[in-house]
Amino acid sequence: MTDNNSVKSNGVNKIHRKLTGRVISDKMTKTVIVEVDSVKVHPKYHKRYTVSKKYPSHNDLEGLKIGDKVIIEESRPYSKTVNWKVVSKI
Template sequence: MEQQPTVQNTERASRKERIGVVKSNKMTSTITITVERKVKHPLYGKFVKKTSTFMAHDEGNTANIGDRVRIMETRPMSKLKRWRLVEILERAK
């Protein structure tokens, strides 16, 4: 019979981070972020803009529409929320 290691692995896997623009802050403690990336077309080689939308938890309702923010992956908080606000990089002008 094998012995189980007594020390548990306390190191977590690195979490994904994204930088995007806040598109909506109308919900309580939730913001909607649009992340844009450029992907090269497989045949023609032209770079095409692709956008992804994420819902993130904003505890203090601090982010406003147009702010550039950093979000981090976290446990599921609701049906669509799997990200949380880390910091506001740039305020909207």
């Protein structure tokens, strides 16, 4: 049995990373920008702070708007900057 996250290619299992974020731009055709927030802890002062990263993602789903929460998954390169795809809307 294989995981839903693993794809067998040339005898090697590849695990695709999944991230949860929100759509911040939907201006492009079939592409949305998803912002993923993560919480880090400063090594010396032990204060928590939020780091945001933007991922251009391929979008096959209809009706995604700015502010929607989505799950994105690492995938093949769709273009120079787009290496993620939208899996589902939360």
